[in-house]
Amino acid sequence: MTVNRRDFLKLAGAAGIAGAAQASSARAAPTNRVSDDWMGMLTDLTLCEGCRKCEWACRGANGLTHDQPIDDYDDKSVFEQRRRPDAENFTVVNRFASERPGENPTNVKIQCMHCFEPACASACLVAAFRKTPEGPVLYDESVCIGCRYCMMACPFGMPAYTYDDPFSPAVKKCTMCFERISKEGGMPACAEICPLEAITFGKRSDLLALARSKIESEPDKYIDHIYGEKEAGGTCWMYVAGKPFGDLGFRTDVGTTPYPELTKGFLSAVPLVLTVWPALLMGAYAFTKHREQLAHAEDEQAANSTTTSEEGIHG
Amino acid sequence: MANHAEAISLKQWVRRELFFGQSFGVYLKSLITPFNIVAAVILCVGLPIAFIRFTQGLEATTNLSNDAPWGLWIGFDVLCGVALAAGGFVLASAVHLFGLKDYRPLVRPAILTGFLGYFFVVVGLCFDLGRPWRLPYPMLVSYGVTSVMFLVGWHVALYLTVQFLEFCPAVFEWLHWNKLRKWVAWITIGATVFGVILSTLHQSALGALFLLAPGKVHPLWYSPYIPVLFFTSAVAAGMSMVIFESMLSHRIFKSRTGDHDPAQLDRVLLGLGKGASIVLLTYFGLKWIALAHGQHWNLLLTKYGLWWLVEVFGFVLLPCLLYARAVRIQSVTLVRVASVVTVLGICLNRLNVSLITFRWDQSNRYFPHWMEIAVTITIVTVGLLTFRWIVNRMPVLSDHADYQIEDH
Numbered sequence: 001m002t003v004n005r006r007d008f009l010k011l012a013g014a015a016g017i018a019g020a021a022q023a024s025s026a027r028a029a030p031t032n033r034v035s036d037d038w039m040g041m042l043t044d045l046t047l048c049e050g051c052r053k054c055e056w057a058c059r060g061a062n063g064l065t066h067d068q069p070i071d072d073y074d075d076k077s078v079f080e081q082r083r084r085p086d087a088e089n090f091t092v093v094n095r096f097a098s099e100r101p102g103e104n105p106t107n108v109k110i111q112c113m114h115c116f117e118p119a120c121a122s123a124c125l126v127a128a129f130r131k132t133p134e135g136p137v138l139y140d141e142s143v144c145i146g147c148r149y150c151m152m153a154c155p156f157g158m159p160a161y162t163y164d165d166p167f168s169p170a171v172k173k174c175t176m177c178f179e180r181i182s183k184e185g186g187m188p189a190c191a192e193i194c195p196l197e198a199i200t201f202g203k204r205s206d207l208l209a210l211a212r213s214k215i216e217s218e219p220d221k222y223i224d225h226i227y228g229e230k231e232a233g234g235t236c237w238m239y240v241a242g243k244p245f246g247d248l249g250f251r252t253d254v255g256t257t258p259y260p261e262l263t264k265g266f267l268s269a270v271p272l273v274l275t276v277w278p279a280l281l282m283g284a285y286a287f288t289k290h291r292e293q294l295a296h297a298e299d300e301q302a303a304n305s306t307t308t309s310e311e312g313i314h315g
Numbered sequence: 316m317a318n319h320a321e322a323i324s325l326k327q328w329v330r331r332e333l334f335f336g337q338s339f340g341v342y343l344k345s346l347i348t349p350f351n352i353v354a355a356v357i358l359c360v361g362l363p364i365a366f367i368r369f370t371q372g373l374e375a376t377t378n379l380s381n382d383a384p385w386g387l388w389i390g391f392d393v394l395c396g397v398a399l400a401a402g403g404f405v406l407a408s409a410v411h412l413f414g415l416k417d418y419r420p421l422v423r424p425a426i427l428t429g430f431l432g433y434f435f436v437v438v439g440l441c442f443d444l445g446r447p448w449r450l451p452y453p454m455l456v457s458y459g460v461t462s463v464m465f466l467v468g469w470h471v472a473l474y475l476t477v478q479f480l481e482f483c484p485a486v487f488e489w490l491h492w493n494k495l496r497k498w499v500a501w502i503t504i505g506a507t508v509f510g511v512i513l514s515t516l517h518q519s520a521l522g523a524l525f526l527l528a529p530g531k532v533h534p535l536w537y538s539p540y541i542p543v544l545f546f547t548s549a550v551a552a553g554m555s556m557v558i559f560e561s562m563l564s565h566r567i568f569k570s571r572t573g574d575h576d577p578a579q580l581d582r583v584l585l586g587l588g589k590g591a592s593i594v595l596l597t598y599f600g601l602k603w604i605a606l607a608h609g610q611h612w613n614l615l616l617t618k619y620g621l622w623w624l625v626e627v628f629g630f631v632l633l634p635c636l637l638y639a640r641a642v643r644i645q646s647v648t649l650v651r652v653a654s655v656v657t658v659l660g661i662c663l664n665r666l667n668v669s670l671i672t673f674r675w676d677q678s679n680r681y682f683p684h685w686m687e688i689a690v691t692i693t694i695v696t697v698g699l700l701t702f703r704w705i706v707n708r709m710p711v712l713s714d715h716a717d718y719q720i721e722d723h
Contacts, residue, residue: 146445288414
């Protein structure tokens with residue numbers, strides 16, 4: 001044993017500091033204010049025809065398995081099953097048939113939403129996720145221990161994991177093509193390839209204005225809801241659609257509170273426990289000890305008389 | 316090595332302390348018992364699976380998916396393991412801080428259970444983590460201070476250390492390292508206080524982990540109160556484990572229990588039962604407060620609602636009443652029955668939150684791969700074997716003959 005009392009106290013202090021730091025910085029970098037500088041994406045679901053070229057381009061841009069020619073993506077049989085992004089597909093398109101016969105189906109491209117205050121970032125115990133000043137939420141594989149709490153936490157269920165990799169498994173998700181957009185005039189691969197321009201890349205504030213003007217100018221075509229404007233506190237990726245989002249596979253129960261707020265109350269109680277508990281417990285100990293001493297003294301006094309000794313309490 | 320008063324050779328010491336004074340061959344033969352044969356079979360299945368897990372990866376051995384990132388190894392090995400190991404801090408604080416000296420004989424087994432419980436929680440975690448060799452990263456490399464998981468990681472690591480220190484007196488008595496023993500006994504109070512703080516925080520933090528999963532955890536189990544629910548139920552689980560264990564210990568390790576007065580043990584168990592009854596009643600009340608707070612009364616008549624009622628009445632209120640009844644009629648047997656129901660009930664709760672009702676909105680649900688179950692059984696088996704090995708050698712169930720009872 002090499003731990004001495006001083007180390008022990010240092011350790012205790014470290015735990016306290018860890019707890020206190022948690023409370024004070026429970027909301028990491030992002031703030032509630034929407035940054036004017038954040039970049040974002042707007043997907044217009046009324047325009048998408050489900051060609052899935054974005055899936056093809058995404059694989060190429062992200063260095064994923066890219067052996068299928070783009071023509072193979074015309075295969076519509078994939079729409080028979082509802083898919084989700086995974087380690088080899090950072091984005092997927094699902095098709096939702098219309099209830100009214102003759103009406104066109106709605107095609108829905110999904111991927112990481114790039115939240116303002118990402119649940120994944122607040123969940124990560126090694127701070128592997130960060131919200132960049134540019135808008136994308138990025139993941140750093142070099143510190144990830146693979147607890148997958150980010151996947152538990154994500155309100156949109158987007159992060160995927162390479163479960164088949166025994167030695168370097170990692171979380172995989174859309175980066176909004178961070179490398180590409182960092183270059184002058186660069187665009188995310190999906191937006192660039194989209195033949196119908198259903199995906200628009202730009203400043204998030206401009207995209208919001210664009211979405212509003214679309215809804216205002218064609219109220220019959222669009223429902224009055226910009227998904228991502230407020231969902232989970234707001235996201236950089238937004239959607240407009242001709243149908244309620246609940247019918248298109250979107251979660252409508254995520255609320256408008258940023259997810260990190262959900263654990264804030266708990267984390268701010270941590271320093272309280274760290275300061276109050278020792279006082280209460282040491283108080284209880286002092287009280288017990290004192291009572292024992294009194295009982296002991298009484299015993300000695302009683303040694304000559306007939307008084308009985310006091311017994312401990314039985315719970 | 317053993318600096319005993321009369322100097323003995325290492326060989327003699329090994330023979331006396333490790334093989335119960337038998338030669339190695341005789342000791343090996345004495346190991347052939349039905350329990351050990353079952354354990355050996357389990358290990359023969361489990362260890363190759365462990366090899367597959369660490370060479371082929373999670374996909375080869377688990378049914379985890381992108382929608383079910385946590386499975387049996389987190390739901391049972393970690394969540395249930397930590398809750399059931401809560402007896403250590405409950406008993407240590409009762410005896411060392413609140414002066415309930417009658418419970419003293421149960422402290423060491425409780426702390427040993429706690430220490431081994433946490434140790435094997437970490438072992439289970441290593442199976443689950445994608446890169447377990449990075450386990451120290453949250454302490455050494457990168458600090459995610461906004462994460463509840465960061466809190467859990469730090470506190471479990473620190474508490475494991477604290478419990479090791481708390482158990483050290485037994486190890487040092489066994490080895491006759493008197494100076495060290497004195498030193499660790501001296502820090503008992505500090506370690507106990509620190510242990511209670513750490514336990515309060517990480518038991519509740521394990522519940523708080525799920526605060527980030529509203530809509531994924533069923534609304535009947537999701538609540539802002541979940542940290543309090545986890546902590547309260549862990550106290551009940553810990554006490555019940557101590558009761559349950561004392562039954563096994565004093566049956567299996569009869570030779571190690573020394574000259575305990577059986578009536579004294581019964582009295583203590585009834586006292587623990589009374590305490591557990593009160594804690595369970597509190598927990599029962601909290602469950603309903605959480606329900607009322609979420610205004611989920613309408614969900615009670617759904618399929619999941621009935622399942623919630625089964626948990627709350629069958630595995631919280633029922634053991635609570637069983638404990639109360641047992642204390643009233645002074646029945647130790649009934650206390651033990653109640654402890655088993657409580658332990659099962661708290662496990663059920665943890666599995667409900669993390670697996671059974673998790674992603675209740677989805678049709679394609681997680682069910683553990685047989686290899687996940689096999690690994691879990693293997694870890695539990697190795698835990699039991701370790702517990703037995705220690706109890707059979709070190710002064711856990713009774714005081715060491717050479718050491719006086721030292722009260723603080």
